Amino acid sequence: MTEPKLEVPAELRDLAEKTIDQAEKAFGMFFDAAGKSMTSMPGAGTEISRQALSFTEQNMKAAFEHARKLVHATDLQEAMRIQSEFLRSQFTNAGEHMRQITGGVISATKDSTKGKF
Numbered sequence: 001m002t003e004p005k006l007e008v009p010a011e012l013r014d015l016a017e018k019t020i021d022q023a024e025k026a027f028g029m030f031f032d033a034a035g036k037s038m039t040s041m042p043g044a045g046t047e048i049s050r051q052a053l054s055f056t057e058q059n060m061k062a063a064f065e066h067a068r069k070l071v072h073a074t075d076l077q078e079a080m081r082i083q084s085e086f087l088r089s090q091f092t093n094a095g096e097h098m099r100q101i102t103g104g105v106i107s108a109t110k111d112s113t114k115g116k117f
Helices: 010-040 046-071 076-113
Strands: none
Touching: 010 046, 046 076
């Protein structure tokens, strides 16, 4: 039995791609502004905040790329494969991000308590 093709008009795919591009541009402007505001307000948690913002930006870029791939899926099996790959990579990245943030928090805590005890 063959998998039915996804019959999506080219105009709709184009519209979806333009929408993704516009959303990505808006998020890019947000991340630029957020990054600039962090440099203007240094503090103890600035590096961890910067790292968290970087991870969020990476995740958003991956989500936009994922959406672009899904727009071009030609059948349900391809869409499910794309979704599965995305979820697998996001779980891997989330674990790595948590490991790095935890390490940063532990390091910042050690630095802040150094010489106090």
